[in-house]
Amino acid sequence: MQVAALPEVDVPLIEVRHVKRYFGTKDKPVRAVDDVSFAIRRGETLGLVGESGCGKSTIGRTVLRLLECTAGQVLYRGEDIGALPAERLRKLRSKLQIIFQDPYASLNPKMRISAILGEALSTHGLAKGPGERERRIAELLQTVGLPPEHASRFPHEFSGGQRQRIGIARALAVEPEFIVADEPLSALDVSIQAQVINLLADLRERLSLTMLFISHDLDVVEYLCDRVVVLYLGRVMEVAPTAELFERPLHPYTQALLAASPKPDPLIQSIAVPLKGDIPSPMAPPSGCVFRTRCPHAIDACAQTLPALDEVSPGRFSACIRKDLLITAAP
Amino acid sequence: MDTPAPAEPPRLMVRNLSTSFPTEDGLVRSVADVSFSILPGKTTALVGESGSGKSVTSLTLMRLLPKTANAQVSGEAPFVTREGRTVDLLALGDQEIRRLRGNQLAMIFQEPMTSLNPVITIGEQIAESVRLHKGLDRTAALAQAKRMLDLVEIPASAQRLHEYPHQLSGGMRQRVMIALAMACDPTLLIADEPTTALDVTIQAQILVLMRRLQAETGMSILFITHNLGVVAHHADDVVVLYAGRVVERAPVRPLFAAPEHPYTQGLLACLPGKVRGAGPTRPKRLFAIRGQVSSPLSPPPGCAFEPRCDHAQARCSQAMPALVETGASRQARCVRVAAAGVAAAA
Numbered sequence: 001m002q003v004a005a006l007p008e009v010d011v012p013l014i015e016v017r018h019v020k021r022y023f024g025t026k027d028k029p030v031r032a033v034d035d036v037s038f039a040i041r042r043g044e045t046l047g048l049v050g051e052s053g054c055g056k057s058t059i060g061r062t063v064l065r066l067l068e069c070t071a072g073q074v075l076y077r078g079e080d081i082g083a084l085p086a087e088r089l090r091k092l093r094s095k096l097q098i099i100f101q102d103p104y105a106s107l108n109p110k111m112r113i114s115a116i117l118g119e120a121l122s123t124h125g126l127a128k129g130p131g132e133r134e135r136r137i138a139e140l141l142q143t144v145g146l147p148p149e150h151a152s153r154f155p156h157e158f159s160g161g162q163r164q165r166i167g168i169a170r171a172l173a174v175e176p177e178f179i180v181a182d183e184p185l186s187a188l189d190v191s192i193q194a195q196v197i198n199l200l201a202d203l204r205e206r207l208s209l210t211m212l213f214i215s216h217d218l219d220v221v222e223y224l225c226d227r228v229v230v231l232y233l234g235r236v237m238e239v240a241p242t243a244e245l246f247e248r249p250l251h252p253y254t255q256a257l258l259a260a261s262p263k264p265d266p267l268i269q270s271i272a273v274p275l276k277g278d279i280p281s282p283m284a285p286p287s288g289c290v291f292r293t294r295c296p297h298a299i300d301a302c303a304q305t306l307p308a309l310d311e312v313s314p315g316r317f318s319a320c321i322r323k324d325l326l327i328t329a330a331p
Numbered sequence: 332m333d334t335p336a337p338a339e340p341p342r343l344m345v346r347n348l349s350t351s352f353p354t355e356d357g358l359v360r361s362v363a364d365v366s367f368s369i370l371p372g373k374t375t376a377l378v379g380e381s382g383s384g385k386s387v388t389s390l391t392l393m394r395l396l397p398k399t400a401n402a403q404v405s406g407e408a409p410f411v412t413r414e415g416r417t418v419d420l421l422a423l424g425d426q427e428i429r430r431l432r433g434n435q436l437a438m439i440f441q442e443p444m445t446s447l448n449p450v451i452t453i454g455e456q457i458a459e460s461v462r463l464h465k466g467l468d469r470t471a472a473l474a475q476a477k478r479m480l481d482l483v484e485i486p487a488s489a490q491r492l493h494e495y496p497h498q499l500s501g502g503m504r505q506r507v508m509i510a511l512a513m514a515c516d517p518t519l520l521i522a523d524e525p526t527t528a529l530d531v532t533i534q535a536q537i538l539v540l541m542r543r544l545q546a547e548t549g550m551s552i553l554f555i556t557h558n559l560g561v562v563a564h565h566a567d568d569v570v571v572l573y574a575g576r577v578v579e580r581a582p583v584r585p586l587f588a589a590p591e592h593p594y595t596q597g598l599l600a601c602l603p604g605k606v607r608g609a610g611p612t613r614p615k616r617l618f619a620i621r622g623q624v625s626s627p628l629s630p631p632p633g634c635a636f637e638p639r640c641d642h643a644q645a646r647c648s649q650a651m652p653a654l655v656e657t658g659a660s661r662q663a664r665c666v667r668v669a670a671a672g673v674a675a676a677a
Contacts, residue, residue: 051530052501159623189380190557194601194619201616216530219560219604223617260535262560264602266583274535278500294532 011078012039013178013210014063019072021058024283031282032058034234035072037309040178045204045211047225047242049218049257053279054231056214057101060180063212064096065089076178094124094174101183103163107155113141113166114151120173140169144199161192168199178210185220197224218261222246227315230254233290234282236309239317250318250326253291289321297322340411341368342519342551343392348406348421350384350391358403359627361387365406365577366654367570369519372545374552376566376583378559378598382624384575385555389521392420392553393438394428410436413518434464437512441524443504447496453480453507454492457514464515479510483540502533506540513544520545523555538565559602563587568660571595574624574635577654580662591663594620594636634665642667 019036022029033055040046048056061067063074065081073080076092084092100106107116117137121127127136138148144165155163164184171179181200185193201224204211215221221228221242228245230238230253238251249255256275277294280286286293292302301321309319312326350362362384369375377385387396396402408420413435420428420436432438440446448456457479458472467475473492480488483506496504505525512520522541526534538561545552554566562569562583569586571579571594579592590596600618622639631637633648640647646666654664 051532161623190559190598191380191601191620192623194603194617195621197603198616198619217603218531219602223603256532260531261604262535262538262558262564264559264563264587264599264604266563266587268563274539275532276536278502278533279530 012075013042013044013077014040014212015073015075015078016059016063017073017075019059019062019074020070021055021062021067022070028283031234031285033062034285036231036234036236037072038229038236038239040210040212042210043208044227045213045225047221047228048212048214048231049216049221049228050231051216051257051279053233053282055234055282056216056231057182059231060098060182060212060214064093064098064180066098091124094126095177096180097171097174097176097178098180098182099164099167099171099184102187103160103167104155104187106167107163107170109155111154112151113137113153113155116155116166117141117151117170117173120170124174126174136173140173143172143203144169145195159192161188161195164188164196165199168196168203172203172207175207176209178212180212180214182214183216185215185217193220200224218246218258230257233279233285235290235319236317237291237319239309241315244316250312250316251320252295252297252322252325256294256296289319297325339371342371343408343410343420343553344368345388345392346407346409348388348391348408349404350387350396351403353401353403354628356628360630361575361627362391363575365570365572365575367568367577367580369551369553370567371518371551372549373567374545374554374565375568375570376554376556376562377570377572378556378562379572380557380624382574382627383572385557385572386523387575388572389438389523389553389555393432393436393521394420394423394425395432395438410519430464433460434515435518436521437515437517437519438521438523439505439508439512439525441527443501443508443528444496446508447504447511449496452493452495453499453510457507457511460511460514475514476510479514480507482513482544483507483510485510501529502536505529505533505537509537509540509544513548516548517550519551519553521553521555524557525554526561527556527558534561541565559599560604571598574627574630576635576651576664577662578636578664580654580660582660585658585661591657591661591668592636592665593640593642593667597639597641 016036016038019033021033022031024030036059048059050056062069069082073082114137117140118133121133121136127133137151141148141150146165185196188196213225225242227241229236232253237253249258260274275294280293288303288305289307292298307319307321309317312318346366348362348365351358351360365388367375377388379385390396391404392408404421406421409417410420411417454473454476457476461467461472461475477488477492480491485491485503485506526537556562566583569581569583570577573594579595590599597620601620603617620639625631625638633650634652637643637647652664652666654662657663657668
């Protein structure tokens with residue numbers, strides 16, 4: 001993708017280029033994220049899916065520079081946010097926000113809701129003056145479906161679903177363009193999940209938000225995202241538009257992941273043979289393709305080379321050397 | 332599955348089970364008047380959201396509620412033992428229940444890391460239960476432990492036997508929990524959210540394993556979960572709980588095909604996975620059950636679901652509707668289906 005040559009309008013809002021993030025020591029690194037690239041277009045919701053330890057949350061944080069990359073770049077409107085000086089980065093933060101997974105851990109228990117939301121406003125110099133500030137806080141609470149009188153309450157007075165709404169209100173307070181939603185639903189009950197999904201979908205439309213939606217729940221991703229990036233052990237396995245990915249997954253890992261997720265309908269046959277084995281440690285990933293140790297289609301060559309993320313058909317990328325499987329999988 | 336089974340007595344029946352806890356703010360009824368049964372070799376799923384009383388039900392049945400909770404329990408739970416005796420789990424003495432628990436009654440929990448002892452090797456932990464209940468000596472018990480690890484498909488079992496829980500992955504630990512539960516060949520396994528902490532590909536492995544063991548041993552399973560996808564594929568009968576009460580009971584296929592209680596209907600309608608395959612006609616908004624579960628300290632006067640129900644009528648807020656038969660082994664607690672049931676019977 002030759003981004004630099006394209007006119008400004010076509011520059012993706014967020015571009016992640018060959019990002020690596022290693023933890024641990026130099027000689028024994030934990031490769032949490034290993035050479036991941038993708039772009040998010042303006043107004044798009046990109047889903048990031050994978051099992052625990054695949055690097056989803058680490059990517060979410062490096063995109064916002066809450067974590068520095070070990071290598072690679074994150075571009076916001078074509079500008080490398082890793083190279084920004086602190087002052088400019090802080091200004092930029094109002095454009096880039098995050099919603100966290102655990103609504104119990106991500107709100108300060110000693111602060112009233114008005115202070116939690118007000119802090120975000122004053123940090124970025126928005127809503128000057130107390131009258132304006134109160135009006136804005138009331139407006140934010142209404143946006144996320146909470147009564148404005150709740151501004152004087154403390155987090156413990158709310159249920160999990162309501163707290164997640166407050167987390168969303170805080171992210172929206174600074175009028176962001178881009179939101180990373182890191183498993184925003186997984187701590188919530190099913191009936192409350194649907195409320196929050198609808199809220200996110202509404203807000204996205206009303207405020208024309210761009211979103212990176214991180215989840216392990218494939219059903220939610222299918223419902224909410226335009227495109228999906230499938231990760232395994234810190235690497236991208238497949239990238240595809242949502243409908244096509246769920247219709248015809250190309251990568252063996254995506255196929256296994258979709259087959260393993262039970263559909264809420266007893267008449268749909270579930271899979272007979274699940275994937276064997278466990279996810280390998282990111283401290284000692286397998287040579288070649290990281291998925292080969294569990295892949296039902298692995299051949300000797302899979303251990304030799306790192307498969308490239310090839311464009312298989314327009315807009316569809318898969319990192320697998322077994323191109324012969326694509327032919328048999330074709331309809 | 333719709334044909335009634337030949338009159339085999341259920342392995343466990345639960346009749347009018349209620350569990351309440353005295354708190355500073357008053358008595359909290361966590362489980363109220365819950366009845367269901369589990370047939371031999373079958374799986375009954377207990378479904379509900381947090382606070383619906385799923386786990387309290389299972390802990391009450393296993394008599395595992397802490398003494399300090401001062402729980403007030405009423406009801407009956409007749410259980411048919413391996414020897415063919417019928418005993419009431421809620422009325423047994425401490426000695427007797429201890430003899431059944433870990434032996435004929437086994438339980439696996441959601442978080443395998445917190446349910447295994449971190450300072451004892453997994454082989455020892457399995458062997459302990461076999462020694463206690465089967466009276467095997469050390470060597471024989473350890474050999475049995477190895478057979479159990481093989482049974483749950485743990486590779487290199489001879490070596491794993493001498494490892495500690497922290498040396499295993501989450502999926503492996505849950506396999507060890509299952510090996511531990513299966514060690515004395517139980518006839519009833521209570522599985523409390525056994526796959527919730529696991530990744531989907533590992534969840535699939537554990538579910539297939541549990542199915543295989545059930546087919547081989549003929550044990551009954553009480554499967555507690557909030558995951559309706561898992562229920563759809565791994566349960567025979569489903570009990571839906573809301574605010575501590577059974578709101579609907581049905582065999583799995585009829586339940587998913589035509590849920591009768593508005594809460595079950597809402598629960599199934601709000602799943603994003605249900606939208607799959609709808610193609611271009613997919614709805615822009617998901618159906619959502621509005622509001623939230625009311626506090627157990629101030630339950631609504633009538634039906635517990637009334638404040639969130641789209642079909643609520645004036646009489647719904649007057650009295651708790653009864654759980655009524657609505658068809659072949661189906662029950663629902665709603666004034667609307669009650670009326671339909673009476674009309675159909677007339």
